[in-house]
Amino acid sequence: MDAERLASVQALAEMLTARNLRVVTAESCTGGGIASALTDVAGSSSWFECGFVTYSNEAKSRYLDVSPLVIEEFGAVSEQTVREMVAGAVNNSLGDLAVAVSGIAGPGGGSLEKPVGTVWFAWGNEDQQITECCHFDGDRESVREQAVLHGIRGLCRWLCC
Structure with a gap:
């Protein structure tokens, strides 16, 4: 893990531990990358609840209630979708807060409205x-x-508010 990502995960771990909170991930285009980064840190089982990788639309509906x-x-x-992903991730786990990410990583799949590289994030609770x-x-x-780094940093910002 690069130094920037490690520092972000360690900062997040400290904030979650201090508040006795557990985090959940709801990922699409990152394919579990945020969950992987969080669990790269020893002791993450005390603050990481679980991760949902819901790549298909059907999985988003079935497992996250989108x-x-x-x-x-x-x-x-x-x-709208990432908001529902966050709420569903918290409601379908024992977590206190979640990050959700859905985007177009490419190389195909983009459009004029949503070009490759467009990624929506949500952080919060139900x-x-x-x-x-x-x-x-x-x-x-x-x-x-x-997207993985931005998702982790967003959790830190959410906890700082």
């Missing part, structure tokens, strides 16, 4: 979330790496 109507109207890569849309440059691996 409404199929939301996906149909707004798409899997949308603010009642309150903050969201952000990012546009990352680079190839598939680069987009995913940037």
